[in-house]
Amino acid sequence: MSLIRSIARPLLAAPFILEGIRTVKTPEREIDVAPAAFAKVDEKLAASSAPGMIDSRTIVRAAGAVAAGAGVMYATNRAPRAAAVLLLATTSIGLANRRKIWELRGEERMNEIQAILTDAGLLGGVLLAIVDTDGSPSVGYRVNKLVERGQKSAAKKQRELERSAKKLQSKVTRSDVRKGAESTQDRASDIASELQETASAALERFTKAYQAQVD
DSSP states (O other): OOHHHHHHHHHHHHHHHHHHHHHHTTHHHHHHTTTTHHHHHHHHHHHHOOOOOOOHHHHHHHHHHHHHHHHHHTTTTTTTTHHHHHHHHHHHHHHHHHOOOOOOOOOHHHHHHHHHHHHHHHHHHHHHHHHTTSSOOOOOHHEEEEEHHHHHHHHHHHHHHHHHHHHHHHHHHHHHHHHHHHHHHHHHHHHHHHHHHHHHHHHHHHHHHHHHHHH
8 A cells, every 4th residue: 555545544534433433422413413304213113123222323323333443444454445435325324414504594504514515525535435446456447357368368269270270171181182192093003904904915816816827
């Protein structure tokens, strides 16, 4: 990991760790932002088959623990991209639960706007953290390289098969030519033998006829 990442990752993770720990200790901080929404969550949980110990406070504390744990993981470079995804989820939830600024006035409204911009800035940092491959190729790059290697291997294998086919065809052609030449040579030998036998028989008949005339 580079020096810049060694410094930047703990700095980015620090607000999440602090906020997560505070949420675990005092979940009311989050619940008071949208009490009506959390009341509905409690009603849904009470009507469901979920254990009685699970309520909105438990869920908020669990979310705070997740944020703090993910922050520690990111700060210590342990599965940083997965940790960044968890931080993104907690940041998005935090933005969704912000108070409505149009219902506020004066300094309270300005403080809420500042808090929203702070969360948005953290959200941008987390998004950059998710796409940061730390010098390692991304999954898409590795997949493309794997496909490219497969295509090259297939093309190489095809060229080898084509060369083997040409060699086999050349051998078959030479074999056919050799067999044709041998067959022609055998036929010529047979014809020569037949001509020789014919010539011998004609000479023998001529010799007998000549001797008959002399006698």
